[in-house]
Amino acid sequence: MTIRLITTVTALLALVTGLASAASYPEAPIVFDKPVTGVIFSHKVHMDKGLSCEMCHNRLFEMQAKKAQGNADFVMESLYQGKYCGACHNGSLAFAANTRCATCHIGVKGAKRLSDGGTQEETHEH
Amino acid sequence: MxxxxxxxxxxxxxxxxxxxxxxxxxxxxxxxxxxxxxxxxxxxxxxxxxxNAADFAKKYPYSPHYSMVMHQDRCIDCERCMAACVATNHVPNVPGAYRTTILEKDTPDAVGGKREFIPVLCNQCNLPQCTRVCPTKATYKDQTTGIVLMNIKKCIGCLTCQEGCPYNARYFNEEKKAVDKCNFCWDTRLSKGEKDTACAHACPAGVRIFGDLSKQDDPVFKTVHQIEKAVWVLRPEAGTRPNVFYTKG
Structure with a gap:
């Protein structure tokens, strides 16, 4: 009986913690690898700028990491038309998507550094 | 006085x-x-x-005078150029073996972008140091195209050319038992009628523009000969008069 109670409490705690973390964000940066290798998105950088979840989810991006890269139109041209990152990265809300390429494109080298456990990319202020 | x-x-x-x-x-x-x-x-x-009237022929003595312009800020290090080069020119997959690679420069104090990628390859210099120092003339400047070529039969593997090259554009190919280097895909593409190199062809971002400096209507010529945007070469102090140019935008 006691064991069962503890299990239930633990399960409840886990659920609550789960809910709490759902309201926050994934800490590790997301690194897209299609159509080109090494394109970083950091939740932290964007949240620190005061953006809220619903500004991008689920209108621009679904809440599943890297799902967007499965779409055929996940290319720079779409961004220039205001889709995906281009909704803000248009030169007025945030730097335009056709500038500062290497800010998000960390490339094969940057992606490798991250997968090797480095955190250097995240400290870049975007 | x-x-x-x-x-x-x-x-x-x-x-x-x-x-x-x-x-x-x-x-x-x-x-x-x-x-x-x-x-x-x-x-x-x-x-x-x-x-360009007076010293044009002296400046671009080859025909076609192959050249490349790098729009450096467009490079995103996707490395498709490197993959295309390896596949086209059979570059072995060992550390240090490359005909073209991408350098990375961190500029943490910059406003805006903090990182630059710089694609590099053989600069096919007009005054190459590698050919000067080669004791067997295994590497030489092609009289027609100006491409710095290798005659691997003559190469004795002394690596003096590597020392001479200011651009680190040469590696020793264990399979060929000779030094190997970028030749603008001369044997694999240009001599077969293709109009560009494998790397330029593979680039999705329009970084590498390949062309002919002896033609005034060529995009490369036009980019090199304008004054709105800065155009530079790597290591100009080496005095080798490279044929790979860099610009931004």
Whole structure:
């Protein structure tokens, strides 16, 4: 009986913690690898700028990491038309998507550094 | 104080005027035509409308004069160029073996972008140091295209060319038992009628523009010969007159 109670409490705690973390964000940066290798998105950088979840989810991006890269139109041209990152990265809300390429494109080298456990990319202020 | 006799000064020639100096003047629309009095006096003429008339053939002596312009800020290190080069030119998959690679430069103090990728390859210099130092003439400047080629049968693997190259563009190929380097895909593409290199062809971001500097309507020529945007070469101080140019935008 006691064991069962503890299990239930633990399960409840886990659920609550789960809910709490759902309201926050994934800490590790997301690194897209299609159509080109090494394109970083950091939740932290964007949240620190005061953006809220619903500004991008689920209108621009679904809440599943890297799902967007499965779409055929996940290319720079779409961004220039205001889709995906281009909704803000248009030169007025945030730097335009056709500038500062290497800010998000960390490339094969940057992606490798991250997968090797480095955190250097995240400290870049975007 | 001695008075200079301006009419009878001897022109000391422009051979020793650094390339950077000449380029700086060209951007002002002036070509240096002589230096006098130990370099204290410089004579220059306007290049307006005649920018390339006089020394054009001397400047671009090859036909086609193959060249590449890198729009450096467009590079995203996707490395498709490198993959295409490896596949096209059978570059072995060992550390240090490459015909083209991408350098990375961190600029943490910059406003905006903090990182630059710089694609590099053999600069096919007009005055290559590698061919000068090669004891067996295994590497040489092609008389027609200006491409720096390898005759691997003559290569003795002494690696002197590697020492001579300011661009780190050469590696020893264990399979060929000879030094290997970028030749603008001469044997694999250009000589077969293709119009560009594998790397330029594979680039999704329009970084590498391949062309012919001897044609004034060529995109490469037009980019190199404009004054709105800066154009530079890597390690100009080496004085090798490279044929790979860099710009932004």
């Amino acid at each position: 001695n008075k200079l006799d301006l009419n009878n000064l001897k022109n000391e020639g422009v051979e020793n005027v650094p390339m950077q100096e000449r380029r700086d003047f060209l951007k002002m629309g002036l070509a240096i035509t002589g230096i006098f009095a130990g370099g204290t006096i410089l004579s220059a003429v306007s290049t307006f409308n005649t920018a």
